[in-house]
Amino acid sequence: MNKITGYAAFLAGFFILLGGIHPSSAAAAGNYTAKVQANSLNVRSEPAAGSSVKGSLRNGVLVTVTDEDHGWLKVQAGNTSGWVAGYYLKKINGSGQASGSSGSVATNVKTSTSGGSSTKATVIANSLRIRGGPGTHYKVLGSLQSHDSVTIIQRQNGWIQIRTVNGETGWVAEQYIRSGSSKSSTVRSSGGGLSGKLIVIDPGHGGSDPGMLGTTYNTMEKDLNLQTAIYVRDDLKSRGARVEMTRTRNNQKPSLGQRVQFSDALGADAFVSIHYNSSPKKVSGTLTFFYSEADDLLLARAIENRLGQGIGLKSNGLSFGDYRVLRGNPLPAALIELGFLTNPADEAIVRKASYQKKAAKAIADGLADYFRR
Template sequence: MNSIKRSVSVRRDIQAKARKVGEPIPAFRHKGLASLTLAAGIGAAVLAVAPGEAHADNTYTAKVYTDSLNVRSTAGPDTPVVGSLRSGDVVTVTDENLGWLKVENASTSGWVAGYYLKRENGSSASATVNTASTASRSAVTGSIAASSSVSTGAKALVTANSVIIRSGPGKSHDLLGSANRNDAVTVLDQQSGWSRIQTSYGAYGWISTKYLQGGGSATVKAAVQTQKAVNVSTAAAQSPKASTSDIQSGSLQGKLIVLDPGHGGNDPGTIGTTYGLVEQELNLQTAMYVRDYLVSRGARVEMTRTESGQRPSLASRAQLAPSLGADAFVSIHYNSALSASSNGTLVCFYSESKDLGLARAMEAPLKGGTGIRSNGLAFGNFKVIRENSVPAVLLEMGFLSNASDEATISSSDYQKNAAKAIADGLQLYFSN
C-alpha cells in the first residue's frame, strides 16, 4: 500500500511538471497497455508509424486519456493549435500520419498526438509521435521501393529509418518497439505480408515485410553485426569484475560527465503496467539525483535534457559528450518486457575497447545497491552509445512491466539509491 501511495505522489509530481511546459500532460496508463520497449533495451529507439501503417481506410472512435490535449491544424508538434480536448472526450479518428491522429467531434477537428488516445476497447490508438523531418519521411517512403523479397530462415536488412515492431502479424497488434535502417535481422516466420524477426541484440517481434530487404548484402551485414555482438559479449564474460572496495580510491574531481535522461517531450518511453509510471519522467528524475551526487563529489555535469518537454535527437545526444571533451557518458532508462516476470537492472555497452571498463565499473555498485537484482552486462546496439567517441553506457534501471520492480521504482528512496550507485560506479571507473 505504501508503494501505491508513493506512486500516486510521483504521478502528481510528474503531472505538475508537465503542466509547466504547455504541452499535453503525460497520461498515466493502467494495467493492460502495451509496453513500448523490449527486454533488450529498445527503449532507446524512437518509435514511428511508417507510411502504410496509417488507418485512413478504417475510422474508429477513441477516448482522450490526458487532462488537456492540443488539437493542431496539421500533424506535427510545432503546428498551430486550433482547439483542445479534455480527459474523457470521445472522438472519431479518421487518419494517421507518423503517430499523429486526425480526429473530430462536435466541438473541434484537427490533429492530435495519438499516444494520448485509447480505442474504446482499451487498446492503444497509435504509436508514439515521431517528429522526424520531411526529408526523413521521404527517405522512409523511398526505402519501400528498394525492398526485395525475403524468405523464412534468411537474413534481411531493415530499409526504413524507423519501423514498428509489433506483437503479432498486423496493425491491430500491440507496439513493442522499433527497428532502424540497416539493422540486420533473422526472419523466423511470415504471414500475410508480415515477418516475425529476431534482431542482432536478441529482440523478437513482427514487422511489415515491405520494410525488409534480403539478398547477399543482408547476409554479410547480419554476419558482421552478429559477430560484433558475440565478440563484445565474450569480452564482457571474460573481463574481471570490478570491486566496490575500490570506489573510495577513485576521484570525480574535475571530471566532466554527460548524463542523458532517455526519451522526453512527446516520446514518453515505456509505461508501467501496474502503476502507470512514465519512463521519460523517471529517467529525468533519476538523472537529477545523479547530477547532485556527482557535483557534490567535485564532478562537472552536463545533461542532454533538463525538462520533461525537451526531446533532443539521438544524434545530438551522442554528439554532446565528444563535443565537450567529456570523460564519460551515461544514458539512463527504465526497461520493459513482454513477460511480466522479467526484472532487474542491466548495463548496456557497445565497444569492448571503449566502453567495457566503464560498464564493469557501473555494474558493481548496482549489484545489491538498489534493492533490485542485477542482470549484469549486455551488448547494446544503441545510437547514443554506438556513435559516441567517449566511454559510454546505457543503463536500464528496472522493469516497469514487472509489478514488484515498478512498486520499488516508484519510491524516491529507490531513485536516490540508484543515483548513488551510478555515481559510485563512475567514481570506481576513475580509480583505475
C-alpha cells in the same frame, strides 16, 4: 570578450534547438552488417514487442541493418525483412568501423601550416579533448581546460594540430580554439577520481516520446529517467564532477544523434544514458549495456558492479547493446535499464524516490571506480 563564449553559445543553441525538435526516430548513419547473437531471433513487423512476428533468424546469420528506432533495428536477410531487438545483434566489420577504431584513410585533405612563426591560441571550451588524429574516431590522449594556451602546428579539415606547453602534441576541434595566448596549459590524463571530470547524463526519451508506460501504475518512463538523472547529477556534482544533461525538462526531446553530438562537442569524459525497461516476459531487475569492448565495457562493468551490490532490485549483469547513443559515441558510454515497468513489483519499487536515489548513488560510485582504475 568572454573566453567561454563559444562553449556557452553551443549550449544555448543546443537547448534552444530542443524546444523545436519534431518527433522522429533517428536512423543509423548508413547501412552496416551485423551478426545474430541469439538461438532464434524474432523478426517483427514494427519496432515494438507486441507487433506481429514475420519470421525468425538463426544464431550466426548475417543481416544488413538499415534503420533504428529506440533500440529496435530494421534488418534485411535474404527475403526476410523487419524489426528485431538490437541487443541480439553485434556489428561486424563492414561499411563502417566500430567506435574506437584507430585507423582512417583521408582523401582530398586540405592542409595548411602556420608558416615560419608559431601561432598561439586559447581554448574557449570548458573541456576540450586532445586526439591522436584529425577526427573523432582517433584515440583520446588527454584534454585541455578553458583558457589554456597552445601552439598551432597545422590545420586540417576543421581540426588543428596543437602543441601544449608540456611539449605534447595532438589534434583538437578547430571551433573550440581562438587565436591569442592565455595561461599555460596542463594536459589532464583520463585517470584519477571524479573531481574535474566532465560527465554527460542522458535521461532517455522525453517530449512526445514517453518511453515505456508502466503496466500497473501507468508510470511514464521519461519522468523516471529525468528524475533519476537529476539525482545522479546532484551526487556527481557533490563529489567535484562537472555534469551536463542532454535534457533537463520533460518537454524536451533531443534526437539520438543530437545526444551523441552534444557529449562529443563538450569533450566529455563519460556518457551515461538512464532508462527503465520492458519485456513481454516476467522478468525483473537492472541491466547495463555497452557497445565497444575497448571503450565502453570497463565503464559499464564498474557501474554494474555497484548496482549489483544492492539497490532494491537484482542486477542482471552486462549485455552488448547496439544502441545509437552507444554505437555513435566516441567516448566511454553505458546505457542502464533500472527496472522493468512491465513487472508490477519492479514498477512499485522504481516509482519511489528512495530507490532512485540508491540507483543514482550506485551509478556515481561506479563512475568514481572507473576513473580511479
